[in-house]
Amino acid sequence: xxxxxxxxxxxxxxxxxxxxxxxxxxxxxxxxxxxxxxxxxxxxxxxxxxxxxxxxxxxxxxxxxxxxxxxxxxxxxxxxxxxxxxxxxxxxxxxxxxxxxxxxxxxxxxxxxxxxxxxxxxxxxxxxxxxxxxxxxxxxxxxxxxxxxxxxxxxxxxxxxxxxxxxxxxxxxxxxxxxxxxxxxxxxxxxxxxxxxxxxxxxxxxxxxxxxxxxxxxxxxxxxxxxxxxxxxxxxxxxxxxxxxxxxxxxxxxxxxxxxxxxxxxxxxxxxxxxxxxxxxxxxxxxxxxxxxxxxxxxxxxxxxxxxxxxxxxxxxxxxxxxxxxxxxxxxxxxxxxxxxxxxxxxxxxxxxxxxxxxxxxxxxxxx
Ligand SMILES: [Mn+2]
Numbered sequence: 164x165x166x167x168x169x170x171x172x173x174x175x176x177x178x179x180x181x182x183x184x185x186x187x188x189x190x191x192x193x194x195x196x197x198x199x200x201x202x203x204x205x206x207x208x209x210x211x212x213x214x215x216x217x218x219x220x221x222x223x224x225x226x227x228x229x230x231x232x233x234x235x236x237x238x239x240x241x242x243x244x245x246x247x248x249x250x251x252x253x254x255x256x257x258x259x260x261x262x263x264x265x266x267x268x269x270x271x272x273x274x275x276x277x278x279x280x281x282x283x284x285x286x287x288x289x290x291x292x293x294x295x296x297x298x299x300x301x302x303x304x305x306x307x308x309x310x311x312x313x314x315x316x317x318x319x320x321x322x323x324x325x326x327x328x329x330x331x332x333x334x335x336x337x338x339x340x341x342x343x344x345x346x347x348x349x350x351x352x353x354x355x356x357x358x359x360x361x362x363x364x365x366x367x368x369x370x371x372x373x374x375x376x377x378x379x380x381x382x383x384x385x386x387x388x389x390x391x392x393x394x395x396x397x398x399x400x401x402x403x404x405x406x407x408x409x410x411x412x413x414x415x416x417x418x419x420x421x422x423x424x425x426x427x428x429x430x431x432x433x434x435x436x437x438x439x440x441x442x443x444x445x446x447x448x449x450x451x452x453x454x455x456x457x458x459x460x461x462x463x464x465x466x467x468x469x470x471x472x473x474x475x476x477x478x479x480x481x482x483x484x485x486x487x488x489x490x491x492x493x494x495x496x497x498x499x500x501x502x503x504x505x506x507x508x509x510x511x512x513x514x515x516x517x518x519x520x521x522x523x524x525x526x527x528x529x530x531x
Contacts, residue, residue, distance in 0.1 A: 164288055164390070165210040165388065165389065165390050166212045168214045168349045169370050169373060170217055170352070170372070171250075171354050172194065172219050172373050173218055173220070173221040173372065174194060174195055174219060174220050174229055175191060175226055176191070176222070177221075178190050181378075181444070181476065186473070186474065193407050193408060194373065194376075195229060199232065199236050201213075201373065202240060202243070204403075210243065211242070211243060211280065212280045212290070213244070213245050213246065214246045214290065215245065215246065215247045215248060216250075216319070216352075217248045217250025217351035217352060218251070218320070218352070219233075219253070219254055219257070220256065223252070225256050225257055225260075230256075230260055233257065234261060237268050241265075242267075243267060244267050245268045246290055246292070246318065247268060247270055248271050249320075250351060250352065271292040272293070273294055273295075273303075275292070275307060277289055277291040278291075280316075285393045287312075287314060288316070288393065289309070289314065290316045291307070292317065295320065295321050295333050308343075310344070313396070314391055314398070315345050315365075316389075317345050317347075317349070318349040319351075320351040321333035321334055322334050337367060340367075341361060342362050342363075342364075344364065345361060346364060347366060347398070348366070350367060351369070353369040353371065354372040354375075354379075355371045355372075355382075356371040356383075356385070357369045357371070371385070374406045375406060375408075375410040378410055378444075381410045381412050383406065384404070384405070385404040385405035386403055387401070387403070408442050408444060408473060410445075410446075411439055411445050411446070412447075413434070413437055413446070413448070414447075415433045415448070416450050416451040417449050417450070418450075418451030418453070420457065423460050423464075430447060430449075430464065433447075434468070439472065441473070442472075442473055443473065444475075445472045446476055446478065447477045447478070448478045449479045450481060451481055453481045453482075453483065453484060454484050454486060455519045456522060459479060461477050464477055465477045504517050
């Protein structure tokens with residue numbers, strides 16, 4: 164039996180941190196489309212259950228069109244069971260708007276709810292899930308009782324931790340879930356795929372999100388495909404990369420560049436080596452130390468490179484370097500200014516910034 168484990172789709176999130184409204188709208192549609200494509204994939208590969216481990220939606224308010232698309236995808240696939248865990252109860256907006264809950268949409272509450280995923284066949288693959296409520300998690304772990312002779316999937320949404328934290332409601336205490344007969348702990352909340360051993364029997368796994376949204380979600384994203392043998396109850400799992408677009412961060416060390424052209428070349432070389440796709444969202448971070456006299460024109464460089472990717476932004480995190488010796492014998496106002504600043508009671512970073520602005524002002528340039 165094939166099962167998909169996904170989480171953290173965050174449908175209908177604003178995405179306004181980096182993108183303008185036109186591209187944010189496009190990206191929202193892409194994320195919805197990837198979710199719908201995953202359902203098509205499930206149908207094509209005879210997947211019988213889709214586990215959504217929380218955060219299907221970004222917020223309670225969901226656009227009617229998005230709600231309708233999700234509802235119709237669920238209704239169009241009556242042979243697939245959709246097991247929807249609410250992360251931060253963000254799905255209540257979607258559920259409240261449904262006239263009736265489709266028969267193949269299965270929900271969970273604050274107590275454990277168990278579903279049999281293969282009732283008409285062997286009846287031996289079980290899914291148990293609960294929505295973590297503040298202050299009640301301790302009793303929840305104690306009340307988890309599974310049948311050791313069956314295949315047990317447990318689904319939760321929260322931050323895994325090996326001990327119980329009193330302050331944070333959504334901490335999943337892995338230690339309390341060991342030796343309970345769990346074969347696969349399907350988790351949501353962490354937006355990156357991660358799978359590890361839970362105990363001698365099972366493993367815990369975050370599927371990660373389907374599409375990266377911000378630059379803290381770089382690299383591959385997708386879902387987990389489980390294949391459980393209903394006879395032996397042995398299983399295999401595999402991460403399936405599925406995102407339509409990838410976010411990338413590229414750090415370029417521009418130390419030693421003596422002019423803007425050198426920095427431009429360094430960025431071009433790094434991009435040529437990176438093999439990024441034009442569809443990618445790219446963040447370039449300029450790092451290293453650059454002489455205080457070098458004009459960086461970061462905005463100009465951003466604009467020139469932006470056309471090559473869906474999105475590109477350059478962050479200047481270079482530190483300024485002041486070559487005081489080169490001003491030592493400079494008898495002009497410039498030299499006097501640099502020497503004055505050098506003698507001032509300021510830290511090196513501030514001195515460098517003051518000198519940079521001072522030199523720009525003395526040269527009659529617009530400061531940036
Ligand atoms: Mn999330």
